[in-house]
Amino acid sequence: MAVIIDGKAVSLSCREKIKEEVAKMAAKGIVPGLAVVIVGDNPASRTYVNNKKKGCAEVGMYSEEYALPEETTQEELLELVEKLNNKEDIHGILVQLPLPKHIDDKAVIAAISPQKDVDAFHTENVGRIMIGEYKFLPCTPAGVMELLKAYNIDVAGKECVVIGRSNIVGKPMLMLLLQANGTVTICHSRTKDLKETTRRADILVAAIGKAKFVGADMVKEGAVVIDVGINRDENGKLCGDVDFEAVKDKASYITPVPGGVGPMTITMLLKNTLEACRDENK
Numbered sequence: 001m002a003v004i005i006d007g008k009a010v011s012l013s014c015r016e017k018i019k020e021e022v023a024k025m026a027a028k029g030i031v032p033g034l035a036v037v038i039v040g041d042n043p044a045s046r047t048y049v050n051n052k053k054k055g056c057a058e059v060g061m062y063s064e065e066y067a068l069p070e071e072t073t074q075e076e077l078l079e080l081v082e083k084l085n086n087k088e089d090i091h092g093i094l095v096q097l098p099l100p101k102h103i104d105d106k107a108v109i110a111a112i113s114p115q116k117d118v119d120a121f122h123t124e125n126v127g128r129i130m131i132g133e134y135k136f137l138p139c140t141p142a143g144v145m146e147l148l149k150a151y152n153i154d155v156a157g158k159e160c161v162v163i164g165r166s167n168i169v170g171k172p173m174l175m176l177l178l179q180a181n182g183t184v185t186i187c188h189s190r191t192k193d194l195k196e197t198t199r200r201a202d203i204l205v206a207a208i209g210k211a212k213f214v215g216a217d218m219v220k221e222g223a224v225v226i227d228v229g230i231n232r233d234e235n236g237k238l239c240g241d242v243d244f245e246a247v248k249d250k251a252s253y254i255t256p257v258p259g260g261v262g263p264m265t266i267t268m269l270l271k272n273t274l275e276a277c278r279d280e281n282k
C-alpha cells in the first residue's frame with residue numbers, strides 16, 4: 001500500500017509560513033492584495049474563486065472580487081484588467097478561466113501586467129520558466145513540486161511521465177520536472193503506446209481530465225503517482241484522473257482526490273501574490 005500524500009497537511013504548513021510573512025509585511029503597513037475576476041456563472045469557477053478569496057482571508061491578505069456578467073465584452077474586460085494593472089493595493093491579478101467563448105483568453109492574459117500575473121500564464125512569465133529565470137511558477141505544477149519536496153521524493157535522474165499537454169498544467173509541469181533534473185516524457189491523445197510509456201515512469205503525473213483514466217496496468221510497481229485531475233465519477237462523486245483504489249497498492253506514493261494536489265494550487269497562488277507584493281515593495 002502506497003504512502004498517501006497529504007496535500008492538506010503540506011498546504012496548511014505552507015500557509016502558516018505565508019501567514020507569518022504577511023503579518024511581517026502588515027507590520028510595515030504593506031498588505032498583499034489579490035484581484036480575482038470571474039466572468040459568467042460557471043459553477044466550478046465559482047467554487048474555485050470562493051476558495052481563492054477564502055485562502056487570502058485566512059493568511060491575512062486583501063482580496064477583491066470582480067464578478068462580471070456572461071455578456072461582458074472583451075473590451076470591458078480588458079479595461080478592467082488595465083485598471084487593476086494600475087491599482088496600487090493590488091499585487092496579483094487572476095482572471096478565472098475558462099472565459100465565455102466570445103472573449104479571447106489569450107488577449108486577456110497578454111493584457112495582465114507580467115509583474116501581477118500570479119497565474120504565470122503571460123508569455124513573458126512562460127518564457128522565463130523556459131530559461132529557468134522565473135518570478136512566478138504556475139500554481140498547480142508548483143504545488144506538485146512542493147508535494148514531492150515535502151515527501152523527500154528526489155526527481156533528479158528519474159523517469160518522469162506527464163500525461164496531458166495543457167498550457168496550465170502539462171507543459172509547465174514538464175519544465176519544472178526537467179529543471180529538477182528529471183528525464184521527462186509528455187504524453188497526449190496522439191501518443192502511440194501510452195501504456196508502454198507510462199509504465200516506464202518512476203514519477204507519473206496525470207493531468208488529462210478523464211475520470212479514473214490511469215489504471216494499475218499503466219503504472220510501474222513502486223512508482224510515485226501524482227493525480228492532478230478533478231472529475232466526477234458515475235455516481236457524481238469527486239475523483240481524479242487515476243483509479244485510486246486500483247493503483248494505491250502498486251504505487252509507492254500517491255495523491256488522493258480530493259486532498260492531494262488541489263489544496264496546494266491555492267497555496268501557491270497565495271505564495272505568488274506574496275512574492276509579487278514583495279517585489280513591488282523592494
Ligand code: GUN
Pocket residue numbers: 094095096097098119139140168
Ligand atoms: N481555471 C482552472 N485552473 C485555473 C488556474 O489555475 N488559474 C485560472 N486563472 N483559471 C483556472
